[in-house]
Structure formats: C-alpha cells, structure tokens
Amino acid sequence: MIYFILISLLLLLMIAASVYSIAQKDLLYATMATGIISLILSILYYLLQAPDVALTEAAIGVALTTIIFVITIRNTVRMEDETDKKEKFKSAVK
Amino acid sequence: MTYIIYYAFILMALGMIFSAIRFVKGPTAADRTVALDTLTTIGVAALVLLGYMFKRFIYVDVALVYAVLGFIGVIVIARYLEGAL
C-alpha cells in the first residue's frame, strides 16, 4: 500500500514538473525543472529494479543536460520571445 | 523498525513537497536553485533508504553517483547568474 502511494506521489510530482517546464517562459527555470524530472525519473527506474538505467539517467540528466542547456542559454537569449510570432513565421516561410 | 522506515519516508515526502512548492512560487532565480539543491539532497537520502528497504547492496551506487554529481548543475547555474561562466 505504501509502495503504491509512493509511486503515485512521484508520478504526480513528475507530471507537475513537466507541465511547469513546458509552460514557463523563462528558459533557465525550465532547465531547472528538467533537473527535477531527471531526479524523479531516476528514482522511478530504481523502484522498477533497474539500477544500471538509473545510474545512467543520474549521470546524464543531472550534470550533462544542465550544463549544455545553460551554455546554450548563455549564448542565445534567456526569455522566450512571444511577440509577433505570425510575422516571424511569414518571413521565415517567404 | 518497519514503522521507523515509514515515518522517515513520510517526512521526506513532505520535505520534497514543500521544496517543490517553493520551486514553483519562488520570486527570484536563486530561490529556485536553492529548492533544486534541497531536492537533490533529500533524493540522495531517499535512494539510500530505499536501498536498505530492498536489501540490495548494488543500489547504493546510484546514490553515490548522485552525491558526486548533484552539485555541478547548481554551480553552473550560480556561475551563470553571477555572469562569469
């Protein structure tokens, strides 16, 4: 019973972090939410009796993804741009 | 001993929920980074306790990797906020 409650709580936290990461306009906060998703996914792999997959997920998701995304944000922009999207699309199509 | 493990799991789940609420609410970027760091530390402790619950020695290695690598993301974000990356 407590096993079921634990897995349900972890899945709810993971879904909430995913929705937050999609809906957030600030890309740095979305990157941090990706770190939370990786942590909970690693615990879930661990509960499903696959420690090697959890090891790989921990090593890649917590360090490599965050570093690559932060360096990308440093070289581009931090806030997602929402102004006149249709004109950008039109100019890109033409 | 079983009730002590249940107690520890319930308290750690409450701590994770409070940290997640602060992660969603926090006004500045530093608040969210502190919440992420706390979530990582509570996650390491939860992985070790789950390894004790399953009685498998190899499961502690995941917690070891998390304890080694968990602070690199926080340091990278802090250097980016400082402007010195």
Next chain:
Amino acid sequence: MSIMDIIGGILLIIGSTFLFLGGLGIFRMPDVFNRLQAGTKATTLGGMSLVLGVGFLQPDWIWKSLIIIIFIAYSNPISSHALARATYRRGHYPYIKSEDKENMDAYQEVVPHTKEKEDKA
C-alpha cells in the same frame, strides 16, 4: 534487536526529522539567504545522519556509507557558497531589521533592502 539496530533507528529518526525541517524552512523563510541557510545546513545534517544510520543498520555497508557522507560534506557547502556569492553580487542584500514600515513581506517582517520583484537579467 541488538544495540546497532537501536542506534540506527535513532539516527534514522534524527535524519528524517532534519530533512523535513530543511524543506519546511525553505517554504517558510522570508529571504533568499535565510532559505539558503535552512535548506543547506539542515539537509546536510539530516542526510549525513540518515546515511550513517543505514550504515549502522546494515554493517556490511558502512564503508560505502562513509564515502557518501564525505561527498555530501564537501559538495553541499561548495554549492551553497557559490550560490550565496552569486546572489550577493546581483544586488540582493540580507535581511536587516529596522523601523522602516514601508517594505513588509507576507510574514509581517521588515525587509528593507531585499528586492522582491522578479529579476530579468
């Protein structure tokens, strides 16, 4: 139940209580530096004592538990220090109590120097 089990159970209770207090402090404190204090020091003590308690409960694991304790003890203060320095250099100053009644936060405490608005760098 031997003496090692009793010591391990007491360490488990202490560790989980301090982990919960760290989460609660992050939720309750009014300032970035106070949250940093609560969220780093309390979780460092909690995590170290909980891992040591598991090492007492299962005496074959004590060396790996000691390695995890060493890594927690050096990685948590490093990240806390880097984050506090970055926050201070961005212009957020710590909580100072004064008679200025203009800047009150949600817990009815005076925070004169803290900029509570969203930062966009």
